[in-house]
Amino acid sequence: MSAMVLDAGALIAIDRGDREVSTQVDEAIRNGHPVRTNANAVAQVWRNGARQAQLAHVLRTIEVAPFARGDGYRAGELLGANRTKDVVDASVALLAKSADRVYTSDPRDLRALCDTAGIKAVVIGC
Numbered sequence: 001m002s003a004m005v006l007d008a009g010a011l012i013a014i015d016r017g018d019r020e021v022s023t024q025v026d027e028a029i030r031n032g033h034p035v036r037t038n039a040n041a042v043a044q045v046w047r048n049g050a051r052q053a054q055l056a057h058v059l060r061t062i063e064v065a066p067f068a069r070g071d072g073y074r075a076g077e078l079l080g081a082n083r084t085k086d087v088v089d090a091s092v093a094l095l096a097k098s099a100d101r102v103y104t105s106d107p108r109d110l111r112a113l114c115d116t117a118g119i120k121a122v123v124i125g126c
Contacts, residue, residue, distance in 0.1 A: 002099040003034040005121070006062070007092040008044040009105020011037060013126050015045060015055040021103060021126050025058060036063035040091045067091055082116040089113055096121040 004025065006014075013021040028035050042064055049056050075090040084090070089106065093113035096102050098120035104110040107125040114121045 001033055002101060003036060003097070004028040005092060005096045005100050005102045006035065006037040006041065007102065007104040007106070007110060008041040008088055010103035010126050011041055011045045011055060011058075012105065013103075014058050015052050017054060018126065022054070022058070024103065025062070029061060034063060035061075036065055036095055038065040038091050038095055039067050040088045044088050065095060078113060078117055082113055084109065084113070093117055093119065093121075 006025075010021055014025070025035055042059065045055065046052065071091060071094065074094055075087055078090045078094065079085060079087070082090075086109065089104075089109050090113055092102065092104070093110055094117065096114060096119050100121045102110055102114065102121045102123045103126050104123060105126060107123045111123040114123060
């Protein structure tokens with residue numbers, strides 16, 4: 001079963017009330033598809049839960065994966081192989097598996113990272 005993977009840009013879209021991304025998340029959950037992000041992406045967008053009600057709601061309903069030591073090594077190696085520097089993008093790319101849908105505000109970079117990692121995910125701009 002393919003999952004929906006959200007990068008920081010997708011989380012920002014949710015926070016700003018983007019209906020398209022929110023609808024996709026709701027449909028994925030309703031259809032039993034996993035929806036996930038990681039702690040790095042959350043840290044990049046979370047500022048004040050009292051003012052981020054939509055984002056807080058979504059984060060309560062999806063998986064937020066931790067970022068551990070081994071993940072750091074894998075992300076660093078991916079960045080080196082791809083010759084880029086965005087740790088959050090690399091960590092999100094590594095959450096994806098083949099056939100997963102990765103929602104991002106930076107499809108070019110995420111697609112390149114997934115390709116470098118050999119992950120045949122569908123990268124969708126938002």
